[in-house]
Amino acid sequence: MPEARTILLPMSQRIVVKLGTSVLTGGTRQLNRAQMVELTRQCAQLHHCGHEVILCSSGAQAAGRAALGFPELPSTLANKQMFAAVGQSKLMGMWESFFDIYGVHVGQILLTRADTENRHRFLNARDTFAALLERRIVPVVNENDAVSNDEIKVGDNDNLSALVAVLAGAELLVLLTDQPGLFTADPRSHPEAELIREVHRIDESLRALAGGPKSGLGVGGMATKLQAADIARRAGTSVVIAAGSMPNVLQRIVAGEEVGTRFPALESLEARKHWILAGQAPAGSLVVDAGAALALRHKGRSLLPAGIVTVEGGFERGDTVFVRENSGPPLARGVSRYSSDDLQRISGCQSSHIAERLGYDYGPVAVHRNDLILLG
Ligand code: GLU
Numbered sequence: 001m002p003e004a005r006t007i008l009l010p011m012s013q014r015i016v017v018k019l020g021t022s023v024l025t026g027g028t029r030q031l032n033r034a035q036m037v038e039l040t041r042q043c044a045q046l047h048h049c050g051h052e053v054i055l056c057s058s059g060a061q062a063a064g065r066a067a068l069g070f071p072e073l074p075s076t077l078a079n080k081q082m083f084a085a086v087g088q089s090k091l092m093g094m095w096e097s098f099f100d101i102y103g104v105h106v107g108q109i110l111l112t113r114a115d116t117e118n119r120h121r122f123l124n125a126r127d128t129f130a131a132l133l134e135r136r137i138v139p140v141v142n143e144n145d146a147v148s149n150d151e152i153k154v155g156d157n158d159n160l161s162a163l164v165a166v167l168a169g170a171e172l173l174v175l176l177t178d179q180p181g182l183f184t185a186d187p188r189s190h191p192e193a194e195l196i197r198e199v200h201r202i203d204e205s206l207r208a209l210a211g212g213p214k215s216g217l218g219v220g221g222m223a224t225k226l227q228a229a230d231i232a233r234r235a236g237t238s239v240v241i242a243a244g245s246m247p248n249v250l251q252r253i254v255a256g257e258e259v260g261t262r263f264p265a266l267e268s269l270e271a272r273k274h275w276i277l278a279g280q281a282p283a284g285s286l287v288v289d290a291g292a293a294l295a296l297r298h299k300g301r302s303l304l305p306a307g308i309v310t311v312e313g314g315f316e317r318g319d320t321v322f323v324r325e326n327s328g329p330p331l332a333r334g335v336s337r338y339s340s341d342d343l344q345r346i347s348g349c350q351s352s353h354i355a356e357r358l359g360y361d362y363g364p365v366a367v368h369r370n371d372l373i374l375l376g
Contacts, residue, residue: 011050013171014133015254016237017043018056018161018228022178023244030066031059031091035244037098039176042250043138044102051254052133054168055106056141056161057095063087077149084145095140105137110144114152116163119318123337127363129168139168162228166235169370171265173232174253175225176244181261182210182222199263202230229263239263282333284313284340285322286366293325296332297374302365303334305354308347315340323367334372337362 019039026032043053061080064087065071073079092108099106109128115121132139143153143160154160158175165173185193199206210222222241229239240253242260252259288296292307303323315321317339322330338346343366346354351364 012052013254014052014054014168015046015172015174015250016054016056016161016165016168016170017250018157018173018175019058019244020157020175020177021058021062023176024057024059025062026245027178029062029070031063031094033094033098036094037101039244039250040095040098040102042248044099044104046250046254047104047136047138048102054129054133054139054141054164054170055095056157056164057091058142058157059091060084060088060142060145063090063094081146088142088146091142092140099138105135106140107132107137109139109141111141111154111160111164112144112148112152113154113163116154116167120316122167123318123335126167129164133168156224158224158228159231162231162237162239165232165237170232170237172254173228173237173239174250175228175239175241176249177225177241178243178245179222179241180243180246181241182206182225184209196261197258199229199261202226202263233263233266236265238265281320282322282330283315283319284311284336285324285330286311286336286343287324287326290325293331296323296372300369302369303332303367303372304351304364305338305343305346305349305366306351308343308366311340311343311347313340317342317362321367323372330375332367332372332374334367336367337371338366 017039023039024031024036026035043055047053061083064083064085067086067090068083088110092106095106109125109132111125115125129139141160141164143155143157145153154163161173161175164170179187180195182196182199183190183193184196187193207223207226210226225241229241232239240260240262242249242253246252246259249259286303286308287310288303288307289309292303295301295307296303313321315336317337319336320333321336323332323334324330336343342358346357349357354361354364
């Protein structure tokens with residue numbers, strides 16, 4: 001047995017836990033409630049220790065099939081959507097009652113790829129995660145299977161959970177499956193195969209290794225887990241693939257024990273911001289007063305509408321803008337939470353008055369610190 005290695009981790013982490021259908025059913029045709037309660041217990045314990053847990057749960061279609069008595073139907077998109085429509089509410093009802101045992105509220109978020117690719121919707125979804133987590137509610141995410149066709153669906157919950165980790169700015173993504181991790185060969189046909197403890201490079205040979213057969217009921221296999229790991233670690237999230245049936249698996253991973261296959265994050269939080277801001281030429285500028293410039297430069301604050309003197313250019317909520325002081329060079333670049341039209345109306349205004357002026361609000365800040373990089 002290799003000696004356990006402990007890695008120093010932050011006290012409180014934002015963790016996305018992805019539970020595949022194979023974990024939730026334990027390889028049977030039905031959701032295994034005892035297994036779900038056990039995983040709920042582990043998530044709730046992390047939650048009560050101060051961590052922020054986001055659950056990405058498969059199992060809607062499995063629950064729908066079981067509820068309808070396993071009808072023998074052709075595997076068409078419409079039938080899958082029907083199973084998901086029936087099963088998603090059942091699945092959610094189960095999570096609700098299991099988390100309730102531990103006094104934890106849950107909130108359902110159903111996403112499609114379109115929600116992560118369109119900037120406006122990306123920001124909306126991000127605000128929803130932030131609002132839930134701020135109130136210590138555990139978001140339970142699944143793909144919106146009932147309405148997503150091939151054009152807009154992510155297709156598997158491994159990739160979906162990686163997008164959620166990026167969206168929510170998670171430190172850790174745990175992909176729980178029916179395997180202890182990634183092996184040097186398929187352990188079912190190669191008993192000498194060894195568990196790979198840590199992956200620093202995802203290259204062709206690793207992809208070839210993971211390209212093997214998919215597990216029974218779920219959509220993903222190791223190939224989609226590698227894709228997910230690659231997306232997440234590039235955006236600053238560490239990833240662990242481990243067996244959902246291992247006792248206290250989540251506690252052990254979060255404690256930094258060497259469990260499963262770990263993919264250390266490639267990027268720092270600052271680099272994540274570059275990733276969020278990448279590819280968008282600033283569409284305008286926010287000219288701020290000296291107090292706001294100081295707060296941004298030296299105090300690590302967000303930019304509030306009160307500090308904005310002038311709004312230059314035309315842009316939408318979610319567009320990238322420069323922040324400058326007078327006519328000087330840009331001091332920062334960030335994502336605006338309000339359109340230029342909105343900001344014209346609320347610049348110089350206290351955040352508590354935004355809703356009054358606009359008739360709605362997207363929160364108190366114009367550019368959030370997490371979406372802002374200082375220049376120069
Ligand atoms: N969203 C699907 C479901 O809940 C599962 C997709 C997957 O297993 O990756 O049934």
